[in-house]
Amino acid sequence: MKLNIALLAGDGIGPEVINEAVKVSDAIAKKFNHEITWTPALTGACAIDAVGVPYPDETHEVCMAADAVLFGAIGHPKYDNDPSAPVRPEQGLLLMRKKLGLFANVRPTFTFPSLIDNSPLKRERIEGTDLVFLRELTGGIYFGEKGRKDNGETAFDNCVYTRAEVQRLAKKGFELAMTRSKKLCCVDKANVLETSRLWRETVQAMEKDYPEVTVSYEFVDAVAMRLVQWPNSYDVLITENLFGDILTDEASVISGSMGLMPSASVGEHTSLYEPIHGSYPQATGLNIANPLATILSAAMMFEDAFGLKDEAEAIRAVVNKSLEQGIVTEDLAAKGTKAYKTSEVGDWLVANL
Amino acid sequence: MKLNIALLAGDGIGPEVINEAVKVSDAIAKKFNHEITWTPALTGACAIDAVGVPYPDETHEVCMAADAVLFGAIGHPKYDNDPSAPVRPEQGLLLMRKKLGLFANVRPTFTFPSLIDNSPLKRERIEGTDLVFLRELTGGIYFGEKGRKDNGETAFDNCVYTRAEVQRLAKKGFELAMTRSKKLCCVDKANVLETSRLWRETVQAMEKDYPEVTVSYEFVDAVAMRLVQWPNSYDVLITENLFGDILTDEASVISGSMGLMPSASVGEHTSLYEPIHGSYPQATGLNIANPLATILSAAMMFEDAFGLKDEAEAIRAVVNKSLEQGIVTEDLAAKGTKAYKTSEVGDWLVANL
Ligand SMILES: CC(C)[C@H](C(=O)O)[C@@H](O)C(=O)O
Ligand SMILES: CC(C)[C@H](C(=O)O)[C@@H](O)C(=O)O
Numbered sequence: 235m236k237l238n239i240a241l242l243a244g245d246g247i248g249p250e251v252i253n254e255a256v257k258v259s260d261a262i263a264k265k266f267n268h269e270i271t272w273t274p275a276l277t278g279a280c281a282i283d284a285v286g287v288p289y290p291d292e293t294h295e296v297c298m299a300a301d302a303v304l305f306g307a308i309g310h311p312k313y314d315n316d317p318s319a320p321v322r323p324e325q326g327l328l329l330m331r332k333k334l335g336l337f338a339n340v341r342p343t344f345t346f347p348s349l350i351d352n353s354p355l356k357r358e359r360i361e362g363t364d365l366v367f368l369r370e371l372t373g374g375i376y377f378g379e380k381g382r383k384d385n386g387e388t389a390f391d392n393c394v395y396t397r398a399e400v401q402r403l404a405k406k407g408f409e410l411a412m413t414r415s416k417k418l419c420c421v422d423k424a425n426v427l428e429t430s431r432l433w434r435e436t437v438q439a440m441e442k443d444y445p446e447v448t449v450s451y452e453f454v455d456a457v458a459m460r461l462v463q464w465p466n467s468y469d470v471l472i473t474e475n476l477f478g479d480i481l482t483d484e485a486s487v488i489s490g491s492m493g494l495m496p497s498a499s500v501g502e503h504t505s506l507y508e509p510i511h512g513s514y515p516q517a518t519g520l521n522i523a524n525p526l527a528t529i530l531s532a533a534m535m536f537e538d539a540f541g542l543k544d545e546a547e548a549i550r551a552v553v554n555k556s557l558e559q560g561i562v563t564e565d566l567a568a569k570g571t572k573a574y575k576t577s578e579v580g581d582w583l584v585a586n587l
Numbered sequence: 588m589k590l591n592i593a594l595l596a597g598d599g600i601g602p603e604v605i606n607e608a609v610k611v612s613d614a615i616a617k618k619f620n621h622e623i624t625w626t627p628a629l630t631g632a633c634a635i636d637a638v639g640v641p642y643p644d645e646t647h648e649v650c651m652a653a654d655a656v657l658f659g660a661i662g663h664p665k666y667d668n669d670p671s672a673p674v675r676p677e678q679g680l681l682l683m684r685k686k687l688g689l690f691a692n693v694r695p696t697f698t699f700p701s702l703i704d705n706s707p708l709k710r711e712r713i714e715g716t717d718l719v720f721l722r723e724l725t726g727g728i729y730f731g732e733k734g735r736k737d738n739g740e741t742a743f744d745n746c747v748y749t750r751a752e753v754q755r756l757a758k759k760g761f762e763l764a765m766t767r768s769k770k771l772c773c774v775d776k777a778n779v780l781e782t783s784r785l786w787r788e789t790v791q792a793m794e795k796d797y798p799e800v801t802v803s804y805e806f807v808d809a810v811a812m813r814l815v816q817w818p819n820s821y822d823v824l825i826t827e828n829l830f831g832d833i834l835t836d837e838a839s840v841i842s843g844s845m846g847l848m849p850s851a852s853v854g855e856h857t858s859l860y861e862p863i864h865g866s867y868p869q870a871t872g873l874n875i876a877n878p879l880a881t882i883l884s885a886a887m888m889f890e891d892a893f894g895l896k897d898e899a900e901a902i903r904a905v906v907n908k909s910l911e912q913g914i915v916t917e918d919l920a921a922k923g924t925k926a927y928k929t930s931e932v933g934d935w936l937v938a939n940l
Contacts, residue, residue: 317777389785424670
């Protein structure tokens with residue numbers, strides 16, 4: 235199979251972790267007789283530095299022409315201290331989501347048996363956790379009208395959702411639930427927000443099309459609690475953009491394996507795969523960043539974008555093996571044991587595929 | 588001193604826990620020579636049942652005429668399943684906050700040494716946690732314009748803040764920080780929201796008036812993570828209404844003492860004190876609910892509304908004693924030990940004051 239992949243390494247440790255994901259993907263392609271063409275393109279702070287905008291048109295064209303996008307991380311401290319600066323890397327992210335129509339962000343949280351003790355939660359609370367958030371990614375308060383009035387003394391952000399936007403996200407939620415334990419939780423704040431009431435009534439109306447799926451409706455504040463108390467009581471959760479931003483990040487730390495969590499953003503055009511961690515600027519160039527979240531994102535890409543399940547499983551298996559054998563970067567290395575470099579982990583994975 | 592207190596017991600277990608707080612408060616008043624007048628009034632589902640609205644005008648007048656309000660909990664399952672019903676208990680809560688001008692919700696999260704092992708978090712993560720959220724309570728997306736367009740196919744909620752609203756909340760935050768460790772964290776989403784940028788620039792401009800306070804600015808998603816990872820790295824946090832709703836609930840479960848957490852809502856008129864837990868309808872009338880959060884809310888009331896610090900300390904001391912001696916309701920009783928009834932806990936506290 236010919237796989238045409240856009241490669242957006244981004245900023246900070248992005249290029250380093252992407253590099254290892256490319257190595258592992260190429261090795262898998264060789265093993266399974268595929269041919270990958272990687273097309274690199276600029277995004278984030280490095281794009282601002284090079285061409286003045288964080289998501290250049292050329293990058294968008296590369297993404298649109300590709301079968302999938304593999305993304306590293308963006309963000310640089312020089313843009314951090316002033317969130318009102320006219321050009322920021324995050325704007326590139328939002329523009330990319332909008333222009334690629336990436337309306338669903340798929341964020342799994344699961345545990346690795348060998349890493350459970352890294353969790354801030356007690357073992358009995360976290361064991362067996364295996365949940366997936368579907369976060370709406372191109373609507374809500376992120377993209378509504380925003381601005382100032384009264385000479386700058388009043389600020390506003392409008393949160394807007396249409397029934398069609400809710401339906402297309404919820405449809406993915408129901409479909410995902412059908413492939414798992416048939417449990418779907420719709421997270422909203424329907425006791426206060428009109429947009430949440432639209433979410434809830436839309437999902438309720440869709441229940442009849444998926445009679446096997448058991449749907450629950452929970453308020454966002456209650457979910458923020460239960461995620462810490464009984465994370466393994468959840469399976470598939472669907473929610474709007476801002477709630478999803480907060481809850482998926484909360485969920486990511488409970489597993490103790492944040493440096494390993496992959497994600498996908500899917501929608502109308504090319505799908506995008508990326509680690510959930512950030513650009514970790516302090517570690518840039520040190521060859522110490524953990525590449526596994528990016529490598530596991532590549533596995534998601536093989537399975538979901540190309541339907542290549544065996545290839546994905548082969549990557550996951552070798553990642554598990556590396557964890558069990560302690561071939562890990564310093565964030566995961568047990569006290570007193572050797573910490574491997576980013577590139578050494580990639581090399582080991584390639585050698586052990 | 589004459590203490591004129593409005594008593595809003597509410598629904599579910601509200602009346603039961605309020606009853607014990609009244610017993611303990613009366614005993615304290617006797618001991619310290621104060622005279623309390625309690626004026627009961629209806630709110631919540633019981634008010635809807637009685638007079639058709641969840642926050643009747645008579646109740647508002649009772650609150651306005653009082654020196655403080657002691658509040659139980661509201662909510663009843665018969666109103667739960669339909670968040671779009673025209674009259675709901677929560678609307679009473681929002682109306683009460685708005686009419687009483689309760690713009691700052693004070694939500695401490697702290698640990699009791701004897702209860703640390705109840706936390707879902709590992710001991711070393713939670714030990715020493717002592718933080719306070721100041722949540723803005725009468726603005727933002729809760730109170731902005733909301734509604735439908737396009738024949739109901741589009742819903743919107745507008746989030747609005749004025750500089751003055753941010754200033755009065757932030758002022759309380761700076762003042763509170765000055766009485767504690769002089770650390771203030773402003774929680775926002777200034778990389779996306781215009782209201783957050785107004786929050787941030789307003790707080791930044793106030794820094795010069797409190798040169799001793801060290802202010803940090805963190806994004807809401809990052810705080811949702813760090814609250815689980817290193818809760819004891821926080822002290823005073825200020826934030827807008829919806830972020831506060833989510834984060835204070837998240838924070839409440841990490842201590843393992845959610846059933847004990849008090850809160851205050853303060854602002855333009857009479858201040859209100861209430862446990863953070865809900866109306867726990869399943870336990871109604873069973874005399875099993877934990878009254879300590881309400882009793883500790885009464886302690887906050889003595890200290891903050893009346894300046895009676897010794898009285899507050901006396902309540903906290905006897906509560907600590909009850910915990911150490913295991914005079915606790917079933918939610919806290921260790922396996923194989925006796926669980927006391929709600930009223931028995933109150934009686935024991937009164938006898939041991
Ligand atoms: C950087 C920021 C705009 C972004 C978001 O809020 O969506 C990030 O937090 C994320 O979750 O991908
Ligand atoms: C019941 C609901 C309207 C309320 C809120 O969202 O403010 C509650 O969750 C709270 O935090 O007091």
